[in-house]
Amino acid sequence: MPCYFLSLFKIPASVAAKIERLQRDFLWSGVGEGKRDHLVSWDVVCKPKANGGLGFGKIALRNVALLGKWLWRYPREGSTLWHKVILSIYGSHSNGWDANTIVRWSHRCPWKAIAQVFQEFSKFTRFVVGDGERIRFWEDLWWGDQPLGSQYPRLFRVVTDKNIPISSILGSTHPFSWNFNFRRNLSDPEIEEFECLMRSLDCLHVSFSIPDARSWSLSSSGLFTVKSFFLALSHCSGSHPVFPxxxxxxxxxxxxxxxxxxxxxxxxxxxxxxxxxxxxxxxxxxxxxxxxxxxxxxxxxxxxxxxxxxxxxxxxxxxxxxxxxxxxxxxxxxxxxxxxxxxxxxxxxxxxxxxxxxxxxxxxxxxxxxx
Structure with missing residues (x-):
């Protein structure tokens, strides 16, 4: 199947099964050699070599990894025609970076297939703070291993604006002054959580001269690669026994x-x-x-x-x-x-x-x- 098709449409499960059946038959029987035993299960064959497989990879996971490429390119190619077309049809996501992922169009619509990958894709994206204009303080992954809204749930429940950007909270001088807006006075447990948040942010460094950026956590360069996304999806699909x-x-x-x-x-x-x-x-x-x-x-x-x-x-x-x-x-x-x-x-x-x-x-x- 052409890679271009894999990178535009989500393959139905029945089509992926047929493709994998052809791959299995070719692996164990070759061409014109008759039927032979399939010695190792296909799930094992599809695992990465580091985990005991042959690195074939499941077609469905490879399809998802290729679709993720468009989610990465979308905020980086804001001046291109295709970006403007997608934005005009579907609108913008609440995070200000991506197109709207709630697409209610026909299943034949390519962007609907791409939008369905967003949940898996977003697990491996991080935000690098520049001027703080585009990164949401509470809901984006920019500080620590989880969004601050998940790290400090008590505070997140009482903030007035849950989508507020960093620049609206952070003062422009160092040491920074934080302009939080809570709906009410904080309780004692909430005050303890707030103090913990402030201690955590003491070592924050912000460069107001550069714009915010998004990085890919699976590569040292911070740039998205289909291979890294595909390997991450393969590793997440199940546990792997020890293999030499x-x-x-x-x-x-x-x-x-x-x-x-x-x-x-x-x-x-x-x-x-x-x-x-x-x-x-x-x-x-x-x-x-x-x-x-x-x-x-x-x-x-x-x-x-x-x-x-x-x-x-x-x-x-x-x-x-x-x-x-x-x-x-x-x-x-x-x-x-x-x-x-x-x-x-x-x-x-x-x-x-x-x-x-x-x-x-x-x-x-x-x-x-x-x-």
């Missing part, structure tokens, strides 16, 4: 080997125990490992606990003059950092390459004995 990301993806081995080790770390490689479950008619020798000819074949047994494989691990650690106790699983083995190989970049690269090479050699030997 560095050993798998940072290693200096061919990509096909990295992909293979990624499957091994998830215990999804087609060992005999999994073939018994997926396609029993394809299982070669039930409950037998072709290397030791004694135990059942599983990922942990084949690559870690098989006597032949364990001998290779012991030999590897003997060369490094290290004592070794086999961990419970191959994923634990890939996650452990063995300092005796050295903490330098060279030592880390050496360990990753040696570990992955051993796993790859065991798999090749296993297949050579079967086929």
């Amino acid at each position: 990301t560095k050993c798998v993806w940072k290693s200096q081995v061919p990509f096909k080997v990295k992909s293979f080790v990624w499957l091994v770390a998830y215990k999804k490689e087609n060992t005999n125990d999994l073939l018994q479950l997926r396609r029993p008619y394809k299982a070669l020798s039930p409950d037998i490992c072709k290397l030791c000819m004694r135990n059942g074949e599983s990922v942990d047994h084949l690559f870690l606990h098989c006597p032949l494989t364990m001998g290779l691990w012991h030999r590897l650690f003997q060369l490094a003059k290290m004592d070794w106790v086999p961990p419970r699983s191959i994923s634990d083995m890939l996650s452990i950092n063995y300092n005796d190989f050295g903490l330098s970049e060279r030592g880390i690269v050496l360990w990753q390459a040696a570990c992955i090479a051993l796993i790859w050699v065991v798999w090749r030997e296993r297949n050579a004995r079967i086929f």
